[in-house]
Amino acid sequence: MSTSVIFFLVLYYVVVLGIGYWAMRLGAGEDLEGYLLGGRKVGPMTTALTLQSTSMSGYMFLGAGALGFTQGYWAMWFAAGDIGGGVLNLSVIGRRMRKLSRMFGALTSIEYLEKRYPSPAIRFFAGVLTVFLLGFYVLAQLIAGGKGMALVTGIPYPFALAIAAGIILIYTFMGGYLAVAYTDFFQSIVMLVGVMWVVVAALSELGGLTAANNALNDLDPTLLSVWGKDLGFQGQWGVVAGALLIFSAGYMGWPHVVTRHMAMSRPATARKAGMWATAWNLLFVPAPYLVGIMAVLILPGLDDPEMAIFQVAGKLLPPAVTGLVMAAIMAAVMSTADSLLLQTGSIASRDLYERFINPHASERQMVTVSRGLVLAIAAIGYVVALYEPPTVFSIVIFATSVLGSAFLPAYVCAVWWKKANTPGALVSMVSGASVAFAWQYLDYVETTQIAPMLAGVVGSTVTMIVVSLATQKIAPVPSCIKEVMDQAAVVGPIPKRLLFAADDGLSPEAAAIDAAGNRRQSR
Amino acid sequence: MFGLPTETALLVFGFPALWIVYTAVFLYRSRAWRDEDDGDGTA
Amino acid sequence: MTDREQLVVIHGSFNATDALCVAASLTGDIKAKVESEIIYPYYCFDARCSVPILTGRQQVTLVCLVDAVNGLGATADSFELKKESVLVEHVLATGVAELTAVDIAHRTVTHHLGSKLRTIAEFNVTMQPRGFIYKGFWVVRTSDARLLVDSTTAGWHPLKLMAA
Numbered sequence: 001m002s003t004s005v006i007f008f009l010v011l012y013y014v015v016v017l018g019i020g021y022w023a024m025r026l027g028a029g030e031d032l033e034g035y036l037l038g039g040r041k042v043g044p045m046t047t048a049l050t051l052q053s054t055s056m057s058g059y060m061f062l063g064a065g066a067l068g069f070t071q072g073y074w075a076m077w078f079a080a081g082d083i084g085g086g087v088l089n090l091s092v093i094g095r096r097m098r099k100l101s102r103m104f105g106a107l108t109s110i111e112y113l114e115k116r117y118p119s120p121a122i123r124f125f126a127g128v129l130t131v132f133l134l135g136f137y138v139l140a141q142l143i144a145g146g147k148g149m150a151l152v153t154g155i156p157y158p159f160a161l162a163i164a165a166g167i168i169l170i171y172t173f174m175g176g177y178l179a180v181a182y183t184d185f186f187q188s189i190v191m192l193v194g195v196m197w198v199v200v201a202a203l204s205e206l207g208g209l210t211a212a213n214n215a216l217n218d219l220d221p222t223l224l225s226v227w228g229k230d231l232g233f234q235g236q237w238g239v240v241a242g243a244l245l246i247f248s249a250g251y252m253g254w255p256h257v258v259t260r261h262m263a264m265s266r267p268a269t270a271r272k273a274g275m276w277a278t279a280w281n282l283l284f285v286p287a288p289y290l291v292g293i294m295a296v297l298i299l300p301g302l303d304d305p306e307m308a309i310f311q312v313a314g315k316l317l318p319p320a321v322t323g324l325v326m327a328a329i330m331a332a333v334m335s336t337a338d339s340l341l342l343q344t345g346s347i348a349s350r351d352l353y354e355r356f357i358n359p360h361a362s363e364r365q366m367v368t369v370s371r372g373l374v375l376a377i378a379a380i381g382y383v384v385a386l387y388e389p390p391t392v393f394s395i396v397i398f399a400t401s402v403l404g405s406a407f408l409p410a411y412v413c414a415v416w417w418k419k420a421n422t423p424g425a426l427v428s429m430v431s432g433a434s435v436a437f438a439w440q441y442l443d444y445v446e447t448t449q450i451a452p453m454l455a456g457v458v459g460s461t462v463t464m465i466v467v468s469l470a471t472q473k474i475a476p477v478p479s480c481i482k483e484v485m486d487q488a489a490v491v492g493p494i495p496k497r498l499l500f501a502a503d504d505g506l507s508p509e510a511a512a513i514d515a516a517g518n519r520r521q522s523r
Numbered sequence: 524m525f526g527l528p529t530e531t532a533l534l535v536f537g538f539p540a541l542w543i544v545y546t547a548v549f550l551y552r553s554r555a556w557r558d559e560d561d562g563d564g565t566a
Numbered sequence: 567m568t569d570r571e572q573l574v575v576i577h578g579s580f581n582a583t584d585a586l587c588v589a590a591s592l593t594g595d596i597k598a599k600v601e602s603e604i605i606y607p608y609y610c611f612d613a614r615c616s617v618p619i620l621t622g623r624q625q626v627t628l629v630c631l632v633d634a635v636n637g638l639g640a641t642a643d644s645f646e647l648k649k650e651s652v653l654v655e656h657v658l659a660t661g662v663a664e665l666t667a668v669d670i671a672h673r674t675v676t677h678h679l680g681s682k683l684r685t686i687a688e689f690n691v692t693m694q695p696r697g698f699i700y701k702g703f704w705v706v707r708t709s710d711a712r713l714l715v716d717s718t719t720a721g722w723h724p725l726k727l728m729a730a
Contacts, residue, residue: 076534077534080539083539083542084541084542087549091545091549091553105637105670172685173687210526211526213526217526224527224528225531268556270556271550271556274549342684346677363676363688503719504723505721506714508635508636509606511636512606512658513658513705513725514725514726517726
């Protein structure tokens with residue numbers, strides 16, 4: 001990489017820090033309190049772009065590009081599901097989960113599961129599994145950051161990896177100063193412009209999409225097929241279903257994603273943000289896969305498919321733009337890793353340490369546990385990334401398959417099925433995780449032609465239904481939970497569409513007033 | 524379409540179209556969602 | 567009973583008539599009636615926090631309310647308080663002890679700061695109790711619905727229909 005790329009990369013970070021500094025210092029006190037209180041100034045588009053950019057991670061820039069490079073248009077099965085993941089998640093469980101979590105007073109998505117399915121075993125298993133799997137996801141970001149940093153700067157991989165880990169830890173321990181809405185928004189715009197520029201440059205280089213596809217057809221027509229290179233996945237609908245599911249419905253089983261519903265401050269903002277998210281996904285999600293596919297023609301001698309997007313950018317863009325795009329990509333990777341580590345730290349300290357080991361833990365102890373775990377994940381991740389780095393694609397697919405399989409029925413049934421009870425949820429989580437894990441580890445995909453995600457979700461869904469129904473008498477869902485879920489019974493003549501205009505924030509007060517009314521009546 | 528086989532074109536353009544429709548339906552059905560700031564607080 | 571007491575209440579600009587309008591517009595029932603007024607109790611705390619910023623730490627104060635019936639905590643925007651004379655029978659009984667409320671408030675604020683600022687840090691939160699504050703709600707009855715209407719926001723929520 002040229003020194004001008006590095007120059008613009010450094011300049012980019014200076015500008016970002018400058019924006020963060022300005023945002024925090026100008027009217028610092030009031031702005032900070034205003035920001036802490038409710039983010040009133042952050043509108044739907046900013047919210048959407050912030051959310052989307054923090055989920056643009058190493059997978060998109062390394063994994064997706066690699067998949068496009070190696071398997072051609074087969075990769076688009078993953079994009080096809082991913083485009084709708086955000087709006088699907090929001091529309092199916094978003095608002096209901098927000099309401100339920102407020103009624104329960106749950107702070108984390110794991111605590112929420114325990115409140116809905118009362119049992120310490122739920123919290124323990126969900127907490128441990130999530131910490132374990134998010135650790136893998138962090139590993140993927142670390143590898144992405146390290147490889148990207150090495151490519152851009154020319155620094156040897158071990159040192160680049162250490163720098164990437166260091167930056168991630170600084171983000172996580174220094175926090176919001178670097179991650180205010182303005183900087184995320186700025187980075188999202190740079191990333192969007194940059195990635196679109198790479199796509200347009202790649203297509204121009206090849207004479208347009210039709211010409212590029214014709215050239216691919218001449219090279220290897222199977223790259224244009226939906227069944228992958230050499231038609232390797234032909235007729236494997238089980239694998240196709242897994243690819244579609246993993247980043248669409250699968251999102252509803254990710255504790256670190258569904259937690260956003262709990263933090264939803266304005267339903268109308270979230271609704272509009274959902275719209276912007278789909279718009280963003282339509283542009284952004286297919287782009288890395290497409291660039292990966294085009295890289296087959298632009299960089300035929302590429303040794304590391306994971307570097308496809310970086311290398312295409314380096315080859316086709318002016319140095320200034322390359323520097324900016326690299327920086328935005330790196331920032332997205334760091335930001336995602338930071339988000340994951342924060343979640344993991346929070347789950348470890350609240351859902352495991354405070355819940356099971358030290359219920360009277362002080363703030364200091366909680367922070368120590370969180371930081372300790374973050375450092376441990378970073379250290380273990382560094383060692384693995386250095387000596388035996390798996391591909392970003394394989395790590396992310398593994399982690400998200402097991403997560404989605406374990407938790408999808410639990411989160412969906414929590415808000416939609418009043419009969420989903422504690423034994424059903426516990427067995428569902430254990431079986432989903434076990435099936436997905438075993439399917440992957442024992443390589444059943446080859447023999448069954450069914451993706452781990454699909455097998456896992458089927459396993460967890462069936463067990464949720466069967467076990468919940470079989471144990472209704474011995475482990476009924478508490479009536480207070482059923483009442484919270486059951487809006488319909490109190491509707492009367494209010495049209496269903498208007499129920500959406502009810503203030504969910506008043507649900508706890510309404511429940512208390514109803515209970516007080518019941519007590520008065522029974523006297 | 525764009526030099527792609529029919530199945531691939533359906534995959535590349537069909538699913539996004541489905542999601543656009545889905546999002547439009549969701550936006551229509553949720554049009555009454557509250558616009559006021561519930562914030563984190565009850566006050 | 568007509569016992570009254572002086573309580574600190576969050577100023578609400580939506581009165582009984584406004585609540586009736588809300589109910590009528592929702593249900594189409596122009597004969598809606600105000601069934602009762604509810605005075606809902608909250609514990610109020612000033613949470614003094616020390617927040618890390620690039621050049622050191624900044625002191626901020628957040629207001630935290632803890633629902634004194636359900637024990638649910640939440641940070642709150644600023645509000646205007648006034649002393650009001652209310653009927654004792656309208657005041658909902660509390661169900662949460664003050665010590666528990668302090669713990670809940672502490673937990674709520676700490677979690678809120680961590681997730682808002684996206685950082686793992688100590689915030690040295692100290693809770694200054696401000697005692698009870700109350701918010702007024704209207705319970706409106708129509709021919710076949712009951713609604714709870716917030717006197718500060720006019721937000722509403724359905725209530726259970728009770729036997730006549």
